[in-house]
Amino acid sequence: MTVELVSVERRLWSGDAHFVLARTTVGEVGVLPGHQPMLAQLEEAGVVRVDATDGAKHTIAVHGGFLSVSAERVSILAEFAEQSTEIxxxxxxxxxxxxxxxxxxxxxxxxxxxxxxxxxxxx
Structure with a gap:
């Protein structure tokens, strides 16, 4: 599935992944290809993990925003976000x-x- 994680300031990560883990205001959500479409508000201060198809794992601190899921696409729109390596x-x-x-x-x-x-x- 295609994943794009962007903040107000910039795009943090975009590419193909086989799993996304995010915490929303109603609980933790794991997304695999073919997931039921959904729209959720991200936890005010949380962590998103993206497991890319190339084997890399990307961990991002996010502050507010939304998670949008369709069958083959995940969009994470954060108010503010930082890659773990930038912190x-x-x-x-x-x-x-x-x-x-x-x-x-x-x-x-x-x-x-x-x-x-x-x-x-x-x-």
Whole structure:
């Protein structure tokens, strides 16, 4: 199946894959070729994994957006996204430590930092 992962700023990955794993607001979704068509909202701060047909595994931290699935195509439209190889782990840890969880904004910052660290560890 063809997979395209884009953020507001750029295209992060595009190509053929045999599996996509994403966390939506209603739970984790695994997508294989021939999957039932669907549209879902991505978790506010999560990790997407794409298993390419060439054997490479791509792990991406995503922040908000949508997952669109048809029989042979998956489109992931994220508000913000980073490849695991692009993540500055020290910066993400500092952001995690600095997040003030007494506010909604602080809780969101903490969730984004945690997602970035999960992606970096998995990637």
């Amino acid at each position: 500055d782990v020290d910066r993400a840890r500092r952001a995690l430590d600095a997040a003030d969880v007494s506010s909604d904004e602080g809780k969101a910052a903490r969730a984004r930092a945690e997602a970035r660290l999960r992606a970096a560890e998995a990637g």
